[in-house]
Amino acid sequence: MGLSTNIGLRALLTSQAALDTIGHNVANANTEGFSRQRLLTSSARPLNLRGLQLGHGVQGDAVVRSVDDLLNARVVRQTSSLHRLGAQLTEMRSVEALFDEPGENGLGGLLDGLFSSLSSLSASPEDAVARNGVVQSTDDLVRRFHQITGEVDQLQRDSQVKARAIVEDVDVLAARIVELNGEIVRVEAEGATVANDLRDRRELAVRDLAKHIDIEVRENAQGAILVQVDGRLLVGSQSHRSLEVETGADGEIVLRMEGDEHPIEAGGGELAGLIAFSERFVRDVASGLDSYARSIVLELNRAHSTGVPLDGGFQRLVAENALQDLDGDGEVGDVLLRDVGLPFEVRSGELFVHTIDDATGDLRTRRIEIDPLRTTVAAFARELNDIDGLSARIDGSGRLSIDADAGVRFHFGRPLDGTPDDAGTFGGARASTTGSALEPFSMGSIVQLDMVGPVSAFSVTIDPAPFDAAGSPTAEEIAGVLNANADMNANGLRAVAVGGRLAIQTVAEGAAESFQIVGGSALAPLGLAAGTFTGQDLGVEVAMTGTYGGDTNEQWTFEPLGDGTIGTTPGLEVAVKNAAGAVIATLDVGEGYAPGTDILVLDGVSVSFTVGDVSASDGDAFSATMVADGDTSDVLVAFGLNSFMVGDDAASIDVRAELRDDPRLLAASATGDVGDGGALLDMISARDADVADAGATLGELYGTLVGGVGFEIGSTVNAQEIESFVLGSLEAQREEVSGVNVDEELVRMIEYEQTYSAAARFLQVVGQLNDTVLALI
């Protein structure tokens, strides 16, 4: 009987326990991280009684959780991936909002606004209001640049703050895991049971931790878990370590384990997202903005630096950019232009400096050759300083300043010299001859030139050694030697450089003037011919008009193809040669040409000759410089001379301060005439031209930048959707394994309720049996 009672009692207790478990499940149906529990039952050990194996009822073995550890590990990993993307996306969207594209008020629209105001000004370049308009719209653009770049910086700093908050939470979670580890080990060691709910809580903490940073989890034999981050232990069985957030060199987030030297490379979790944002995304956007700003400054300054302000030239110019003595010897002058720390590159090219005498209106042009690998700062300053009427120096702060003498102005534009034959070497009234050889002349040894002037016969000796390039003197240098000669002066003779050739002529004009070249070893290298040269009463006057519209800088040399009188001699022609000596045009100036009328040479430039005799046999020639770009070397842009904008990145880009104060300084003109807008047209053309070294226009650069941000966000959104779907299905799977189905529990409850009732009934029956037996007594 005892056995039956026992069986009944066990059944009751077991059903009770099962119902408790069901109650626990139902109660926790909505508890996060809760895993469904189940009472494992088995039939109790049977008894051998009276030769019978009698069953001893049911017994509850253990309460087990329904979990799939592998699945949980995958959920943990997936959580990290998803939260990395989420954190990154939130930050990136903030950056995208800054650009405000596509729309009217983005940088693209503001740049269009600037070009629009430049166009307005080009219709009336002298208009003060339109000049202010250009400064204003440039100001709008640079402000937007400052705003965006400032906000991007701020977002980067904000991401640091977020990272710090997350790291604190990591600390809390790590501490909780350590604590739970302790409890679980204790509980499981005592009763050899499984600490179901504690483990659930620990798993939840691990999942929360995975949201912040990707982790590796390993369980030890005692049931404690060890958590690693990037191969380093974050949570041990007894203790945990903290993470630290630091600011990197470029403002990016650097994550470090407490006490560790090397930073942690986070592969997932919100921290990884924030780091990726602060490091790569911000850097890409910032560098895109910087190079966009830099390109705008470069292209606009290129056109502007060779422009001429409203006053027709400068009295004084000071460079915006300071030179740096990068070789550190305390002397900036000996540094090559390449290495002097300028924000923009100096190229190999040429700079044309024009000086204008206010009183006479005389225009003089000096060409300075620049090779960043050879030209030093001092050499460049010296070349500028050597120009009559200009003085150049490097001031204490490393800035180049150019000052003009009183009554002289200078600029770097592209004026056309209206009177190219000032020296009168082309049919002028002076007795004159021009050599056919082009500089640099090749002179191996000391040469001499024998001449007979009105006063005496004499020789001039030229030593090629002392010249800048020994053995290859220029026409200017040879002219210098000749003009320093006392006999030349005594005989009223002088030498001039004509388009890289040497001309010798009398100072006085008229048919009475003459001199003779007898011979000498200098004839061959200079291309001079022996002979007697006589002046004339009626000198040919040469005038040029037009605006040179060619693409490259040219030196045109005009030579008659025969001897004769302008407008009279049949078939008289003038050949126009470029610097390489190739004939680019032949002008018919013989019979039928009306002297003084314009003949179009090429590229919008016309020339006219008045009546007079020209002679090929006397070596008549003159040359004119055609400037398409006053500065092909970008040296003005690099030094920041006559800039439109200053700065070289998104934070430093700005309107040149002097321009803001005095819009008259806006260099709209290319020729120096107030109504000319050539430099403005160049600036406007910069919109459609490829940016140097970028192979794209300004607009395309910006499109790439904005499009890049859009693509990045778009692809992150896609990735997030995919990861989110994967996590969703993993969680669905986990829910299938561990989730509580209340209906299922209810069915079980009814099942156990009935079992319980049945067991109770059984006990009742056993009781009746007892009563029956007792009634026998």
Added chain:
Amino acid sequence: MTIRPTQGRIFDLVREGIRRNTAMLIRAQEQASSGKRIVRGSDDPIGTSIALSLRRQIGSIESFVASTSGARPDIEQASARLQEGSGLIADIRALMVQGMNGALSASDRESIARQIELLEDQLLDVANARSGDRYLFAGTSTTTEPFVEEDVGGVPTIVYRGNDESRRILAGRDADVATSVTGREAFARNGYTGTHFGTTTGIQSGTTADSGSGYEELIVRQDGTSGAMGEGIALAGGPDTVVGDRALTVDAAARTIRLGDGPETPIPDPAPASLAVQDEFGATVSFDLSGWTGVDFATTVTGAASLSIDGVDFTAVGFTETDLRLRDAETGATVHVDTTGLVRAGSELVTFEGTPSLFATIRGAVSDLRSGEGADRSTIVERMQARLGELDRGEDDLLTALGKLGAASQRIDTAAARLEDLEITVSGLISDVEDADFAEVALDLQRSEQTLQLAQATGSRLMQQSLLNYL
């Protein structure tokens, strides 16, 4: 493994479904309220790129329109002023024709000259027209007064001080439009074609070409007459105008005296001490006939001459030079003349054809009208005719300049119209890329609304399902 749904899963699904559908609803609502399909770049990165590049095109168009709207008032004003100038020239021309009438008295001519001067002042106003602070006809030297009076060789002359460049705007990539004409083009073009001499003195062009502009006065000065005289006939000593050799025939029977092929002049009785005899060219020599013996006489008289075009330096001529050079240092003019045809002294108008400015022509006409009583009327008419020719040429230049402005204006109009079309097209393209299709958005909105309602409905039904309902 059998599918084991749980309540939690059902709730999750319902939640997720509602979240997703609400997000779609919000997106559709965003598009509907902003009218944009692309609200932010990441909505459609490719579309954004396209929209940006289309916007750049619009920007180019707008900047051209900005420059044309700046240039157009100037073009219109310049055209109006040139039209005014053309009217003034027509008036001046009429007055000049009127002034050529031989019947006019000196005071009539003076009054015409005054009227022409007034009109010239107005024409100068036109040439120095300003728009705001800038001169319309000074080329790109817009702050320089283009036409000013200066003293050239002692003569107050209107000279051009502007330059020869046109103002330009950019009409598109690498296409610029000139928006101004220079004062030189309109009022003082140098279209030199050749040198024209008057026919009074018989001077002709030399073999060498000339250079110069405007008008010059070539003075043929008679430097005295010589000849072997006899029969009591002597040279009265001037003033004579004969230049070169001329036969002198005195016919005693007819009592006439004849110079060259000129008319036979009767010798009055008593024979005068000074009788001016004219040859066929109108050149005269005065003879003293008071001692005439009354017999026939024939000889050759020769008039010496020298030439000058600046009125200062005179060059004596030998009547054999075919290419004598004369220079006016003040104006820089050089002419080469053939002296072999010289017949009489006088002042000859040298016209560098195609070069005189309107002002030079008008001033010349005024000075012609005012020239002294003694001046040969036919010479004046001839000069005036030469000036009229130059005036007509000048008017042609002015009209050509007007035509250029018209063409510029038309080009701007055409470009503006084309750009307007382009703007509409491009705006349409931008709209295609950027803007929401409202029909589509409306459908999207409706669809997401319905889906949401469906999700909510099914969710609420699902959530109510529980075994508890039956226990």
